[in-house]
Amino acid sequence: MVFTAIAMHELIDVAVNILDARDPHTFIHSWRVAELSVLIAETMGLPNEWINKIHIAAHLHDIGKIGVPDKVLNKTGRLNNDEILLMQAHPRIGYNIIERLPILREISRIVLYHHERFDGLGYPDGIYGENIPIESRIISVVDAFDALSTDRPYRKAKNYNGCFEEINLHAGSQFCPAVVRHFMNIRDIIPQVLDKFEKKEINHVAFVGHEELMHSRRLI
Numbered sequence: 001m002v003f004t005a006i007a008m009h010e011l012i013d014v015a016v017n018i019l020d021a022r023d024p025h026t027f028i029h030s031w032r033v034a035e036l037s038v039l040i041a042e043t044m045g046l047p048n049e050w051i052n053k054i055h056i057a058a059h060l061h062d063i064g065k066i067g068v069p070d071k072v073l074n075k076t077g078r079l080n081n082d083e084i085l086l087m088q089a090h091p092r093i094g095y096n097i098i099e100r101l102p103i104l105r106e107i108s109r110i111v112l113y114h115h116e117r118f119d120g121l122g123y124p125d126g127i128y129g130e131n132i133p134i135e136s137r138i139i140s141v142v143d144a145f146d147a148l149s150t151d152r153p154y155r156k157a158k159n160y161n162g163c164f165e166e167i168n169l170h171a172g173s174q175f176c177p178a179v180v181r182h183f184m185n186i187r188d189i190i191p192q193v194l195d196k197f198e199k200k201e202i203n204h205v206a207f208v209g210h211e212e213l214m215h216s217r218r219l220i
């Protein structure tokens with residue numbers, strides 16, 4: 001069978017819907033990360049082929065969380081050390097799932113490195129600087145921004161200005177400074193992009209369940 005672009009799109013759709021069924025919070029988070037990562041990639045002038053890869057990788061970046069035990073994934077308090085290790089396995093689990101398909105091998109590498117830090121203090125491999133794929137460096141910034149701008153059981157969300165400040169503060173240590181610079185350039189349009197989700201103006205998202213969560217959750 002020849003694997004067409006359409007078949008690939010459908011395959012990714014199946015994968016993200018598996019994630020939605022298992023963990024709708026991560027599914028929604030991934031949608032926001034995908035939208036903003038693509039925007040950054042466009043402002044950086046990256047080629048279309050790379051932008052497509054970023055889009056797919058961002059939707060799949062946390063797919064490995066389907067391998068994290070419920071008691072850790074859904075814990076409302078802070079994680080203990082053992083639980084942190086289980087959670088930190090998710091980039092490797094995601095990589096192991098995706099890389100089995102040859103056409104997704106490059107995507108799997110982006111997923112593997114989305115928690116690496118520019119200064120080399122991230123995980124799973126502690127690679128640093130431009131050794132980290134640019135796609136992973138972009139996803140890393142947006143991933144952190146979305147986490148900061150969303151309520152967690154143990155802390156309230158920061159407002160957008162607070163999130164931008166925090167990201168700026170860690171440019172050069174946690175984050176790639178070039179990516180942060182481009183992210184700051186689009187800061188004014190970010191609220192309206194994320195608002196599309198609230199207004200359900202997106203057309204490619206098929207929810208497989210958890211509608212009650214979809215309507216009650218504070219997304220931003």
Ligand SMILES: [Fe+2]
Pocket residue numbers: 061062090114115
């Ligand atoms: Fe992650």
